[in-house]
Amino acid sequence: MTAQATVPALPTRKAVANGGDGDGPAIWLSPVSADLSRIITTTKSDESPSLGVFDLTGKLLQTIRAGEPNNVDIIYGFAVGNETRDLAFAACREDNTLCLFEITSEGTLRTISGGSQPTPIEVYGSCTFKSPSSGKTHLFVNAKSAEYLQYELGSTANGTLTTTFLRLFTAESGGQVEGRVVDNENGWLFVGEEPLGLWRYDAEPDSDVSEGFSVDVVSTSGGNLYADVEGVTLVPGKTNDEGFIIVSCQGVSAYNIYRRASPHDFVMTFTIAGNTDGSVDRVSSTDGIAVIGDALNADFPNGLFVTHDDAKELPEGGTSEEASFKLVSLEIILGAEAVTSLGLLRQVDTQWNPRSS
Template sequence: MTTRQTLLAATCTLGVVLAAATTVPAQAASLPVVHPRAETSALHDDEAGGNANADDPAIWRNPAAPGRSLVIATAKEGGLRVYGLDAREIQSVAAPAGPGEDDAPGRFNNVDLVHGMRLSGGRADLAVVSDRGNDRLRIYRIDRDRPGGPLTDVTDPAARPVFSADQAEINDQRTVYGLAAWTDKATGRSYTLVSRRNETRLALLELTAGPRGTVGHRTVRTLDLPSSFRLPDGTSWTPCGEPDERPQVEGMVVDPADGTLYAGQEDVGIWRLRADLTGRPELVDKVREYGVPATYDEETEECTPGADPGYGGEHLTADVEGLTLLTEPDGDGHLLASSQGDDTFAAYDRERDDDNEYEAGFRVGAASAALDGSEACDGAAVLDAPLGSRYPGGLLVVQDGQETPADGDRESTGFKFVDLRDVKDVLDD
């Protein structure tokens, strides 16, 4: 996330704050509320907390024992956290340091899963992570009962940076950012789609099996989404930000049924395109702030909005963040998107024939004084499959960007576990 509304300034990590171009819509407060069943321990983005900042989760289902499934989540400079379905930590994996003392440290941004990839030692499930600090993919083999923890680093040591030519470029941090994994049903080949921080570029990377069970990658092609947009009145609009920054993508997910990629351009909306990055992208929905002119103030590092011309959408308040796909056994389902600016989630029909029509919205609200909801959500993951006695109807995991009760002035974040049956009740109403 980069550009943020003023009300979210407490959780802004990149220093650019977009003053609210529109007030939080009244319908956000009236949306139905689902409540979490559990939450992880708070992470703290300070030296004492290991600079850990919750960001993006993925849910791995243990086919032999679904009740012993895992949630694998990124914590930025804090690396990875692995949780059981009781939300208790099982393993912590450190992010690798930079190559030199003055170089950017590892920073794990997004995570997704690849199932059954053929490696030199047999097939394996993998967690693939975008290491924004080092501009690389990090790949971990998942072995639920391995002594020491289920994740083992199998990253090919020869893997090159994704976007940067050298360490100086890496240190500028225009590096790998959002991430979604995809296995092509026709070929069986596995890929990772990644975005570039502060740019509109997407890259398709094929995962490659290396010696001794390692995994590397090669770039297949790239695609640049627009950074400015022609409005109905004939004028051109560019989302406000620092002079050298373009509207980036973070949240991404691929529908495995037909290889459709959904990509959330944070200050713009949700794009639909082919996961192989061919063809023409289509804008499924826009943020409410779409088309609002704004001026960047160097002193305040904020964007001051002008009059709203009324070209924005009705369901997303910038930033549009975590995207995840609710795939139901009958082939139906929903695309879920975090509307970070108003602490809500938007659900769209999975079917492209219906043009991914918006169907419903909801909030994740506090279950009790001790178990709060999700605010400023950055990432989400959903799985519609039985997960033992705790979540027999599936699970939704969402990041909480404002963990409460707060620990003094420390920035506190974490993850909330929501029974998917509660979410489906809302979507079916």
């Protein structure tokens, strides 16, 4: 059953900011305690290019220099030498490299040997994939022209990261792409083509990518999306058929939800309002997004949704020069009154363990 509903604007829980010109965030799930999980944000401005690390209260814990990272993703439990580590991965525009950092058990970032890997393209977006068949970790990186390069991530015996090129393909019509996410369990790569729509490809390196599966197209072509199609993220479910894909539509400052199971039926659209007391403004010109369904703490008992906000509106008028990221309880989104009959929240895996496989 599909709701095809537009849900009234949902309230923001918290907001964080670090530098200017941000983009796609990530959420790192702590192995120590869920309430020690972290939000990692990007600042791609050439004035202060960095990654920022926040706790769940919105407190900035760390910034670390990175070469104009466009978006950031998490790799859990990767074998580095004779140790297992979590990594943060970003495409860095400054020198067109794949940038990787170690995430410590405390949830801070530090450099790692081999953490800068060259590419032959002008990088624009990236994501990670752990193959369910081989167990290997792959890195996707793309150019604006929709060229996608796929690499295998490796490590030497002494703990230096390496990459091995696997394949190159062009996503659908070759329009500008940025947002993407991989469904590891099902082996799917979802690609947001900014002017046209959302596509699905097989993520395994030996799969046929000559034609993508069209999940949805923009409204001018009869679909439910609106240009620019920007961030794409996955809400893990209790089974491989449960869960959701969320897509941000920059032109209307809204978000579409689709079912994870093929053919990925459209469920609903929502927007994000400011706090009722005016302390946090609404989201406008949204870009990158991230989500996690785990029970984290009292503020986020059924997961967390994080979105970039391009224009942070100030109470006294005007906008801030800092990039803003808004934090919303996933319970507010999937438990919205307009869709409660669909039982969306019941499908979310609140005990998802990314280190179990």
